[in-house]
Amino acid sequence: METQMLRAAIDQLKNKGYLQVCNVEVDPKFELGAVLKCFKNEVPIMFSKVKGNKMPVAGALFGNREIYYEMLGMKHEERIYRMMDAIANPKATKFLAKGAVMENIITRNIDIPKMFPIPTFHEEDSSSYITSGIVVVKDPETGKRHISVRRLQVNGGNEISILIASPLATKQFLQMEEQNKPLEVAILLGYDYSLLLASQVSSEVYGVDKYEVDSALRGEALELVKCHSVDLEVPAYGEIVLEGIMPPHRRKDEGPFGELMGYYGGVAPHPVVEIKTVMHRNDPIFQTAFPCREEHLSNGLIREIELYTAVKNLVDVKDVNVTVSGGCRFHAFVSIHKRQEGDGKSAILGALASSKDVKHVVVVDDDVDIFSPDDIEWAIATRMQASKDLVIVPGALGSGLEPSHSLSGITDKVGIDATKPIGELGKRFERAVIPGYEKIDISKYFQGENYR
Ligand SMILES: Cc1cc2nc3c(=O)[nH]c(=O)nc-3n(C[C@H](O)[C@H](O)[C@H](O)COP(=O)(O)O)c2cc1C
Incomplete structure (x- = not known):
């Protein structure tokens, strides 16, 4: 049985219910990309009718992190x-x-x-x-x-x-x-x-x-x-x-x-x-990727290895996220098991040095979900004081691929240490907990159509 490359992947996506099929004719000029973008390039789509050509087009196959892991048979x-x-x-x-x-x-x-x-x-x-x-x-x-x-x-x-x-x-x-x-x-x-x-x-x-x-x-x-x-x-x-x-x-x-x-x-x-x-x-499928969203996820997944290794050399790192909204290169969120004061700053140094492209990094404790922008914002709002937790490195070597700096490739880098203090002081930063919340089966409280 054929197990490698696009056709096998499309069969798998179909079987898992991830593939959306568009049977309405689309124009490859602007319209096809617009449809991909409507789903933030995260939903794999097969376009069966493309204006001017008999060949079907598959797009947005690689834009969703969780689908990516599943298709590789690995856990986050x-x-x-x-x-x-x-x-x-x-x-x-x-x-x-x-x-x-x-x-x-x-x-x-x-x-x-x-x-x-x-x-x-x-x-x-x-x-x-x-x-x-x-x-x-x-x-x-x-x-x-x-x-x-x-x-x-x-x-x-x-x-x-x-x-x-x-x-x-x-x-x-x-x-x-x-x-x-x-x-x-x-x-x-x-x-x-x-x-x-x-x-x-x-x-x-x-x-x-x-x-x-x-x-x-x-x-x-x-x-x-x-x-x-x-x-x-x-x-x-x-x-x-x-x-x-x-x-x-x-x-x-x-x-x-x-x-x-x-x-x-x-x-x-x-x-x-x-x-x-x-x-x-025979009957080939043309593969496309909306620029430059889905494509960079795979690039960012590899960058996470370099980020993780650089921070791991300095502190006890839990996980890293090179975010999609940051172009899978400019923004990094890092969670650490903080062992001593100074770990947050060390993690910032490691992350900013891990690649010239990392421009902004936020370091948080291990109780913060770095894949939730809400949780990151919560940590910045409640665990950061700008006078001591903000690190600015002016004029570092960066990526020339974003327009915010005047000298191409020379960029300021910023680190935010949003970790809480350790020891007694840290107790003020404990989250309020509802016992049993993690295990609650919410569907039990709503019957039939009432629950979505
Ligand atoms: C969909 C997609 C499009 C890309 N487009 C380009 C490109 O146009 N030019 C380029 O140099 N790199 C591009 N990249 C990044 C390179 O493929 C990537 O950096 C790769 O690792 C380069 O390998 P190398 O460092 O061994 O040369 C793209 C990546 C993806 C996933």
């Missing part, structure tokens, strides 16, 4: 250790001579906008965008595989532009460009929860083969096949693979594009990919 409390374990103990992949993704191989007349129902999301976007493609390349020096998600601007015909922010991944292209040679690329659409998470592991921090991290995470070897026209491997059960090259010394304007935090990213010249071959399954 064990997520960080499970992911750390997969990174520390990657497992071998398996090669197949043939795979479902090879059912159709097209090498002529490739016209990307005609072949696929590619959405345009925001008013000022430069074009339609492939927002969820996993880009596969090989390091020209070491032969090591590299996978990551990059946004892809559709330029027309067989050409797309690619935005690569990561310095290590850009290096592969620049190395080939120095030798005046193209870099081979494969772009995969139609993957699953495990592969997306593995793709978000940073090569700079961990230097691992992300396909092997995926094998460890899914608990079975990831099944791969060779591409048709490039020397790269892709998952055997993917939906669509675009194979091509990034030619040296070619740049095209990319953007504007409505992206992180709901702002438009500017226009800049970026490398292009010329697509030479398209492989796809």
Whole structure:
């Protein structure tokens, strides 16, 4: 039985009752994205009728934390250790001579906008965008595989532009460009929860083969096949693979594009990919992701590992939350078992230093639910005094991907220590408790339709 990639994931989502199906025709220009956004990109939706193309589109598959854990078969409390374990103990992949993704191989007349129902999301976007493609390349020096998600601007015909922010991944292209040679690329659409998470592991921090991290995470070897026209491997059960090259010394304007935090990213010249071959399954499903909400959850889940480790080195940390509303990178909530005065400040230092992107952090005690904004606000309201609990670091290195600072990438960082004092003083901060509240079965008090 097929257990890997999008189709298997969609079957599972259906069986669990998480998949919403839209049978009304939607326009890929603005309308499809608007529907995804109405559900905050948290409800997986299959669009069966998309204007101008027969191919169905699946979106918002990866935007809900709890669904994400469930689809990976892990509990919230064990997520960080499970992911750390997969990174520390990657497992071998398996090669197949043939795979479902090879059912159709097209090498002529490739016209990307005609072949696929590619959405345009925001008013000022430069074009339609492939927002969820996993880009596969090989390091020209070491032969090591590299996978990551990059946004892809559709330029027309067989050409797309690619935005690569990561310095290590850009290096592969620049190395080939120095030798005046193209870099081979494969772009995969139609993957699953495990592969997306593995793709978000940073090569700079961990230097691992992300396909092997995926094998460890899914608990079975990831099944791969060779591409048709490039020397790269892709998952055997993917939906669509675009194979091509990034030619040296070619740049095209990319953007504007409505992206992180709901702002438009500017226009800049970026490398292009010329697509030479398209492989796809029979009756393929096109996969999309509304920018930039659902996609960053997987990225944030990996960031939580780094945050947790950095704080754990200093204090007894209970849990961490790199929040979705903070773009899964700018805001961190941390709960600690406070052992001594000063632990709150140490946790702030660890969290702010864990990544240049963490801009604001709130540290709370272990009786506060860091996944509840109400609880965080309650802790700030009642356990924080600005004159002693606010830490401001002016002019630190930060992310260039938000517009609030004048010098791109230089940002103030802020920590809020909303922990209560320990010892006698801490007793004033105990929460009022209703005995038995946690165990109450509320439906018992309301009969039939009265209860919802
Ligand atoms: C849906 C989605 C879209 C993304 N878009 C981009 C992008 O356009 N450019 C980019 O450099 N990174 C993008 N990222 C982030 C990278 O995929 C991510 O940082 C990855 O870990 C990079 O791997 P690397 O550090 O090994 O290069 C995106 C992530 C997701 C999940």
